[in-house]
Amino acid sequence: MRDRVYNVLFICSGNSARSIMAEAILNQLGEGRFRAFSAGSHPRGFVHPQTLATLQQHQHDAASARCKSWDEFAGPDAPAMDFVFTVCDAAAGEACPAWLGQPMTAHWGFADPAAVSGDEATQHKAFVRTYRDITTRLRLFLSLPLHKLDRLALQHAVQNIGRPDALSGESQA
Template structure:
């Protein structure tokens, strides 16, 4: 088994819910084989309070999480990414920076729980659904034999993990 640590950047527009969840989930489930990051094309500058509450309830370390721009990861001093995954349809359609190292890219669309209106329970259920969907997708991603398949096959498999293909 390879000792390589894979860097993964999750991108969303606001970097306040889905991408933050994905970062925390992969950092926990990846068990040191992955280092996850998150960023936004137009970051809100803060994490949605329910995101933090939900992650803490599920025993995720939230101490280093913060909302930031994807430009942080486009410069020469940034860690080189192996994978860049958009988790919202808006970010998937935007022109991204040129990423050093030609990372494998994919789009995993998830509904935005931060846009759900209604009672506290309705909002909580939206975050619960997003958390479960992201967790499931990451578990499948972690089962891919990353060190045993060629780049083109890996690119295809990462893209196939999107349950809601974009038009």
């Protein structure tokens, strides 16, 4: 069980910022133990340029980042997911497809950096903050002893990671 690779899908409505960042960050931090994907319920059709810049700034390979629909992960040829996390409130409120593999699900809401207006410095700051918040939650997730937790305990733990106080270090998993 320790050598198992877990598939994780991050869902957002537009799939242009938060879910793309989460995919890239987990693929790097997961060190081969996780295979991350991202998708959108209503994909925008492009990855936000500031998303790519932020990922590159933090030494993530963003070359393969692309905006895609969650339909790619709902069909019979899609990889079975172990975890599906919504990262925006809009996607969390939508009826999701039936995912293969009966994955654990949780909502990990993040502010949308693409919705921030203002000058380039203000927008950059919003993307960096979202990057930091996603990284914090993913580090909490990666610290879970997945092979030791039963399904109920694991479900509780991944839901707790999505609590707002988890970003301040006050949450108890």
